[in-house]
Amino acid sequence: MSFMSDANHYQVVIIGFGPTGAIAASLLGRDGITTLAIDRAREIYDKPRAIALDHEIMRLFDNLGIAEQVSRYVAPFPASEHFGAQGQLIRRIDMIGEPYPLGYTPSMVFTQPPVEQVMRDYVAGLPSVTVELGTTLVDIRQDANAATVVLTREDGATREVTADYVIACDGASSTVRQKLGITFDDLDFDEPWLVVDIRVNDSGVRKLPATAAQFCNPARPTTYILGPGNHRRFEIMLRPGEDRHAMAQPEHVWQLLSPWLAPQDGQLWRAASYRFHALVASRWRQGRVLLAGDAAHQQPPFIGQGMCQGLRDAANLCWKLSRVLRGQSRETLLDSYEAERSTHVRELTTRIKAIGRVICEQDPAAAAARDARILAEGGGVPRTITRQEIVPPLTTGLLATKPNAANGTLFPQPWILCDGERALLDRLAGAGWRLILDGRSELRASDAATGAAGIHTVSIGGSGLPEESGVVARWFERHGCSAALVRPDHYVYGVAKDTPELAALLSELTERLN
Numbered sequence: 001m002s003f004m005s006d007a008n009h010y011q012v013v014i015i016g017f018g019p020t021g022a023i024a025a026s027l028l029g030r031d032g033i034t035t036l037a038i039d040r041a042r043e044i045y046d047k048p049r050a051i052a053l054d055h056e057i058m059r060l061f062d063n064l065g066i067a068e069q070v071s072r073y074v075a076p077f078p079a080s081e082h083f084g085a086q087g088q089l090i091r092r093i094d095m096i097g098e099p100y101p102l103g104y105t106p107s108m109v110f111t112q113p114p115v116e117q118v119m120r121d122y123v124a125g126l127p128s129v130t131v132e133l134g135t136t137l138v139d140i141r142q143d144a145n146a147a148t149v150v151l152t153r154e155d156g157a158t159r160e161v162t163a164d165y166v167i168a169c170d171g172a173s174s175t176v177r178q179k180l181g182i183t184f185d186d187l188d189f190d191e192p193w194l195v196v197d198i199r200v201n202d203s204g205v206r207k208l209p210a211t212a213a214q215f216c217n218p219a220r221p222t223t224y225i226l227g228p229g230n231h232r233r234f235e236i237m238l239r240p241g242e243d244r245h246a247m248a249q250p251e252h253v254w255q256l257l258s259p260w261l262a263p264q265d266g267q268l269w270r271a272a273s274y275r276f277h278a279l280v281a282s283r284w285r286q287g288r289v290l291l292a293g294d295a296a297h298q299q300p301p302f303i304g305q306g307m308c309q310g311l312r313d314a315a316n317l318c319w320k321l322s323r324v325l326r327g328q329s330r331e332t333l334l335d336s337y338e339a340e341r342s343t344h345v346r347e348l349t350t351r352i353k354a355i356g357r358v359i360c361e362q363d364p365a366a367a368a369a370r371d372a373r374i375l376a377e378g379g380g381v382p383r384t385i386t387r388q389e390i391v392p393p394l395t396t397g398l399l400a401t402k403p404n405a406a407n408g409t410l411f412p413q414p415w416i417l418c419d420g421e422r423a424l425l426d427r428l429a430g431a432g433w434r435l436i437l438d439g440r441s442e443l444r445a446s447d448a449a450t451g452a453a454g455i456h457t458v459s460i461g462g463s464g465l466p467e468e469s470g471v472v473a474r475w476f477e478r479h480g481c482s483a484a485l486v487r488p489d490h491y492v493y494g495v496a497k498d499t500p501e502l503a504a505l506l507s508e509l510t511e512r513l514n
Contacts, residue, residue: 009163011033011325012024014166015038015166015167015176016038016169017120018039018116018169019112019115020292020293021293022116024037025126025131026119027064028129030064030126031322033321035129038133038136039134040135041133041134044113047269048112048270051109051227052110052308053074053109054107054305055105055108058105059413059490060315064122066118066119070110070115073114073115075226077225077304079384080211081214082214082216083214084367085216085217085364085368091378091383091385092382092383094385094387095388096386099470099471101413102413103424107387109226111228111229134154135153136153138158140176146164147162147288148160165290167317168291168292169314172298176295177281177296182282182291183282185281186277186278186279187349189278189353191276192237192238192275192276194236194244194272194273194274195270195274196256197271198231198234198268199266201267204230204266216361216370220239223235225304235301236256276301277298279297284337284338293313293314297349300356303355303390309345312344316337319488320333328454344395358370358374394407400505406475406479409491411475412471412475413425413471414469414472416466417466425458429456433487433488434457434458434486435456435484436458436460437459438462439462439463440462445457449507449510452510453514455506479495480497482498483495483497485506485509494508
């Protein structure tokens with residue numbers, strides 16, 4: 001039995017329509033790429049899984065025009081206070097202060113189900129994107145001309161669809177990854193945890209800390225997170241020998257929560273046991289098939305980067321796919337996707353894992369030594385580090401060959417002042433390739449060099465657009481340059497301090513892209 005469709009060939013087929021798949025479909029659909037997105041589930045999972053996002057992801061939402069809707073389900077992520085084995089404060093992990101470099105609160109918590117709905121609603125309005133829910137991939141094959149996916153529907157009907165490229169966003173147990181025989185590299189972290197989400201009432205709110213907390217108690221390491229509204233999350237490490245399924249039962253959950261809450265203080269929303277892993281796919285691309293999101297990597301959740309990582313994958317990959325599919329770049333451009341994202345994920349996962357090792361210490365003597373060491377690092381007092389300094393820049397891939405500390409970092413997004421109004425930079429400059437010039441300098445680019453490459457030039461400060469807080473002016477001073485060439489995913493390709501450097505930078509980029 002088979003079922004018919006208006007089209008059996010798409011430029012891109014996306015397997016999995018969770019957050020990563022939905023953002024990939026959004027970005028490709030915005031560019032007019034004919035796209036099919038499928039998911040075996042018909043409904044959005046109605047409970048929270050991811051709980052944190054950051055300003056890079058909010059900037060991406062704003063580029064799609066959905067930041068305002070998303071913001072209804074978002075709140076700032078307060079400082080996380082880390083308490084040692086004796087209950088003493090040993091450090092804080094906070095967000096960087098104002099003026100915020102990307103225009104948004106740097107760290108946020110959110111409620112996943114309604115935010116996913118906002119993403120799906122956006123995709124529903126894109127004419128070039130088709131979404132088929134209740135549809136499962138059963139096989140995939142490819143040759144020099146196309147990839148073929150075999151799909152089955154809930155009623156047993158099957159169909160074959162061809163595509164120029166396939167993006168596998170089908171989760172940690174990815175069928176696509178398994179069909180391709182791609183293995184995970186194990187970064188050596190595997191710990192059992194129980195994740196508990198609660199809707200607390202007024203009595204519960206009064207009992208709980210006013211900020212996020214990490215209880216580094218060797219007897220029972222526990223994370224506490226304030227979600228939006230009355231949502232609170234506890235992540236509780238399980239001990240050796242504890243049955244993870246039994247521990248997720250309400251009676252055991254309330255027993256674990258008893259230092260903070262009683263059953264009358266709120267309603268259990270979700271209790272699920274996980275093994276916190278550090279895994280990265282050994283390959284992210286095989287021919288016409290590319291992995292993204294949890295299909296490509298899994299990391300412990302200790303600074304809330306899991307969903308952010310998947311959405312970074314989509315943002316990195318989709319502008320490149322669009323260029324290749326439009327014939328603007330050779331398909332070798334796609335090789336930079338794995339080079340950039342795999343390296344970035346491995347470095348960030350290594351940093352998260354180091355934080356996790358500190359948190360998960362279960363030996364009392366080692367925990368006491370840990371606490372003393374961390375306090376000593378702050379000169380005897382608890383020091384504050386920021387979540388943003390933990391997230392690394394890009395260090396390889398499509399970056400300028402002339403080294404500069406700015407290369408691979410996120411270019412800032414200031415508030416621009418125009419006619420008594422204020423607007424974020426991207427709303428004025430767009431989110432394609434941009435050449436940002438320091439308006440206080442005499443540096444200018446030739447229209448021929450930028451126009452041929454489809455680069456939009458914007459001058460900020462001085463004779464250019466006035467910015468509100470000097471964010472970009474300080475950025476240029478810090479990096480000793482007067483021009484920055486910025487990619488569609490907001491990472492800096494390269495910088496220049498004078499006209500010859502800028503001409504060379506533009507020439508190099510044009511050659512590498514075209």
